[in-house]
Amino acid sequence: MRGVLHVHSVFSDGEESLERIVQTFRDAGMHFLAVSDHAEIFDDERMRQYVALCASVSNGQFLVIPGLEFALKGGSIHILGYGITRRVRVSNMEQLVDGIHEAGGIAVLAHPPEGSINLIGAIKSKLDGIEVWNVRYDGVIAPRADSFQLLRRVRKSNLKVAAYCGVDFHKMGQAHKPVYVEVETEHLDRAGRDHQRPT
Numbered sequence: 163m164r165g166v167l168h169v170h171s172v173f174s175d176g177e178e179s180l181e182r183i184v185q186t187f188r189d190a191g192m193h194f195l196a197v198s199d200h201a202e203i204f205d206d207e208r209m210r211q212y213v214a215l216c217a218s219v220s221n222g223q224f225l226v227i228p229g230l231e232f233a234l235k236g237g238s239i240h241i242l243g244y245g246i247t248r249r250v251r252v253s254n255m256e257q258l259v260d261g262i263h264e265a266g267g268i269a270v271l272a273h274p275p276e277g278s279i280n281l282i283g284a285i286k287s288k289l290d291g292i293e294v295w296n297v298r299y300d301g302v303i304a305p306r307a308d309s310f311q312l313l314r315r316v317r318k319s320n321l322k323v324a325a326y327c328g329v330d331f332h333k334m335g336q337a338h339k340p341v342y343v344e345v346e347t348e349h350l351d352r353a354g355r356d357h358q359r360p361t
């Protein structure tokens with residue numbers, strides 16, 4: 163199954179509705195996508211609507227995974243919480259990552275800025291992933307070498323941390339030849355998560 167990660171819709175600063183985004187990526191041969199609208203403009207009611215919409219545009223053939231992108235440290239650090247179905251309180255980085263995990267999600271450091279290693283001390287051992295390839299920041303040709311370097315350093319104390327890619331989708335122009343992930347799984351649902359093997 164193929165899917166794209168890190169997608170913004172009209173729920174935050176994206177230009178497209180979730181329905182149109184799903185249609186476009188289905189047409190491009192994808193089977194799932196993970197949305198990550200900006201958390202700052204969500205309240206509980208908006209989150210409830212968001213999660214309900216993700217479910218209503220999903221079926222056996224296509225899955226929309228709800229998620230949010232959180233800004234910390236004055237906006238210099240962005241953390242993606244994929245798979246959460248409720249809002250998570252942001253007081254500090256460590257509590258955010260713990261909150262994402264408690265809400266059943268995966269915490270990924272988005273488009274790591276220069277010097278990230280000095281900023282993420284509190285969550286180094288807790289992160290599930292680092293976005294080594296963010297298409298908006300790094301282009302469509304290749305991931306960023308510095309981000310891989312960061313991944314290697316974090317891995318010294320955190321063996322589960324994985325390399326993630328993300329489209330950072332905001333508008334239709336970015337749907338052309340998307341950077342995607344492939345997973346081996348029988349079912350497109352949360353239970354399938356434990357059986358998948360990223361390739």
Ligand SMILES: [Zn+2]
Pocket residue numbers: 231240272273
């Ligand atoms: Zn971001």
Ligand SMILES: [Zn+2]
Pocket residue numbers: 168170198231330
């Ligand atoms: Zn983003």
